[in-house]
Amino acid sequence: MSELTKLKIAEARDALRKGEVTSLELTEACLTAIEGAGALNAFVHKTPEIAREQAAAADARIKSGDAPALCGIPLGIKDLFCTKGVASQAASRILEGFRPEYESTVTSQLFDAGAVMLGKLNMDEFAMGSSNETSTYGDAVNPWRRGNDDTALTPGGSSGGSASAVAADLCLGATGTDTGGSIRQPAAFTGITGIKPTYGRCSRWGIVAFASSLDQAGPMTKDVRDAAIMLQAMCGHDPKDSTSADLAVPDFEVMLTGDIRGKKIGIPKEYHMDGMPAEIDALWAEGRAMLRDAGAEIVDISLPHTKYALPAYYVIAPAEASSNLARYDGVRYGHRAKLSHGDGITEMYEKTRAEGFGEEVKRRVMVGTYVLSAGFYDAYYNRARKVRTLIKRDFENAFDAGIDAILTPATPSAAFGLGEMQDADPVKMYLNDVFTVTVNLAGLPGIAVPTGVDSQGLPLGLQLIGRPWEEGDLLNTAYALEQAAGFVSKPAKWW
Template sequence: MAELNKLTIAEARDGLRKGDVTSVELTEACLAEIDAAGVLNAFVHKTPEIALEQAKAADARLKGGEEAPAMCGIPLGIKDLFCTKGVASQAASAILDGFKPEYESTITQNLWDAGAVMLGKLNMDEFAMGSSNETSTYGDVVNPWRRGNETTPLTPGGSSGGSASAVAADLCLAATGTDTGGSIRQPAAFTGITGIKPTYGRCSRWGVVAFASSLDQAGPMTKSVRDAAIMLEAMCSHDVKDSTSVDLPVPNFEAMLTGDIKGKVIGIPKEYHMEGIPAEIEALWAEGTAMLKDAGAEIRDISLPHTKYALPAYYVIAPAEASSNLARYDGVRYGHRAKLGKGDGITEMYEKTRAEGFGDEVQRRVMIGTYVLSAGFYDAYYNRARRVRSLIKRDFETVFADGIDAILTPATPSSAFGLGEMADEDPVKMYLNDVFTVTVNLAGLPGISVPAGLDAQGLPRGLQLIGRPWEEGDLLNFAHVLEDRAGFVAKPGKWW
């Protein structure tokens, strides 16, 4: 077979079934690539012993004659936000230094039950707060793509930057990601891979370190739409340990990839034609629209009138929830604890521990969140943002009720930018990277980023499809058609 680490999940699954390859061989190929790609800084906790043990078990399962799940034997990278029993799970934060959970997140347990293999934990923005993977205690992740012949290191996007970089560089066959305001879809677009955020409640949040609990949702980051369908099915489940987990049947998403979208209606929101959007992004969007129309879909202009309030509402709600969730990190029970001076009491321990353990971006968001939840500003900011969120959700409900089956938009307002290029600027400029993605989280909808072309500098760009709630199968089918029509097969030139 081809270089084993470059296989898709679907190709590897078929090869494993035929006996052309073993899970141990796949796993060893990926482990070798990981060791050779240290400059990308994607993997931060390697687990080769666990990986090979799981791979051997998967091979035995495949040979045992039982009908093994599609993910059996597939080597994966796991974002450091997922708790993995006995393996460091730091959320890329110094405050969780040394923390090894005594339990497994529901999603990773679902994957291990399906026979998947854990290669290790992946880098990310600290507590998933960031759009460039520059806030991690492990250091920056590097995008395997480069601008033309330049050697400038580029961001892979965030917060799931390690996942995106690892998949794009073929260090693993796929990876888990989480998405609070675009943290799966934006890095997927920056690295030329596929990333889907399912409907809020489709995947359990239990055992996933919380950022903003009403927005967080996990999903797969893969080399193709078919792979996303296969992996998403394994990740989804109802979970009594997560009160927001929905008890709905999980369909066979792969079987829904028919490629037939004739008669379906695609909405193009006028509000996403924003001032200052690059001409290249507009052109890509128009090309994607033409592709779907050519495949038989009806294209209809729609209005989502409250879109302009999405970013301000998101950057009130998300920090508010973060300030509450991160209050548990105090140095008392686990993780980092500051050294105390003579006379220091518990208040000083809290203050010093949190000042040392949290990075600048996390501190910034905790302070914003604490401010908007304070007695004098709760109504002026937090409650107002919640009302705006309801209006944004109603906008989507209205267009779906009017017969729209999916919505097509750009995934990001730019291609990958250089590491450090935005670090010293106003943080609001970094927040603007989420302009096309945050509405999906605020409304709890499924959204997917599909690579659709290269910019003038040879960097990948993605288009986003937004679907109806709980209809990930239909959304994946739209994405499958777009992927097929776009014909994106480019890969980064190997320099690492």
């Protein structure tokens, strides 16, 4: 039974269609694996009844011959997606007890395609974090270990539970969201694939907002083909989301030919950071060689405003967060503080928000409120928006010059130990996003592909950044890189 959970989405789809396995068997295998993986703390709200019901329906659909690619595939759903009747807390105490009466557009589309929901996955509170250490549910744990060392490692953040669950074969794929790297960084830390599509490609309706102009949903899967299959089901125009693009969704899987002859791959000189670990530098060089050997042309490019990306991001994202999180006040839903005699509505707001939000969320709300305040709006927020425009233009100039995709490291290091950065200056944690935030600021698609391991046996990933709306082309380049890298390592089971 446990071998079933190791299947990839494409393999499971083929086995289901041939009648070699049922969705119910696949689902039961995953539910058993989840029960035995408490040490990873990846699944935080389990939904076995819903899963069995959806699996039975999927089996009937497959029998009738009317089955899309995802039909019968067991998935995990990040706790940021609203799921009807199921706790949707964004890993925050302030949303304790919140069970939406509606379904997010992305999960609706996945369920319409026949996917099975195993449960909700751990994450950083309101998606604010790079290590899954800000969750009200406690830390999610990376299934990988350093050599023979049993230090618990971070699975990355904010989609840490999704990354951990997919890497540990608890589910065949998972949803993630990416505001500044929250799909790509955890994917790189756990040896899986994660793609952030172009801003507007997936609906944001029913996804708890962090920074509305940056947030984008995407799949986290075991390989590039699975990412293509799952992304296709997640994409599409949604009239309920004013930023959703009314564009046809191509068949991403059909576009995976692995042929990238004549493609121009840009290598930005600004990503050669001071103090970059030698292993990351070497991996990047190997990636360039692999793509060159596959027939691509490697071109040095410049993205001159890259150095301003992190500061601009950490002004814009908290500003939007402070606005979005103002709605959590204890009045309508979620946690409400116990009040003393004589307390008024102001005290209720203050006590509820003080109790409900964690330290990192409070920090970002306060930074955001500060940069939006009357005396500082122009000095910080407006200036950051102008920098964002310049960063976007850098990419446009590169693409206009004929570049098809850009290759960079995905993270500045391999996974670090839980707690190792907690006491440090928060800016040190923010530096984890150094290679990923530019993609969100420019609204571009980006994908992390596992391509090697470091000296301690931990996975390392490379990132490919694509032209807007050309996810199919980006996935194909990633597929060529994946084939050349031949990454097949899996974490040794200790949980």
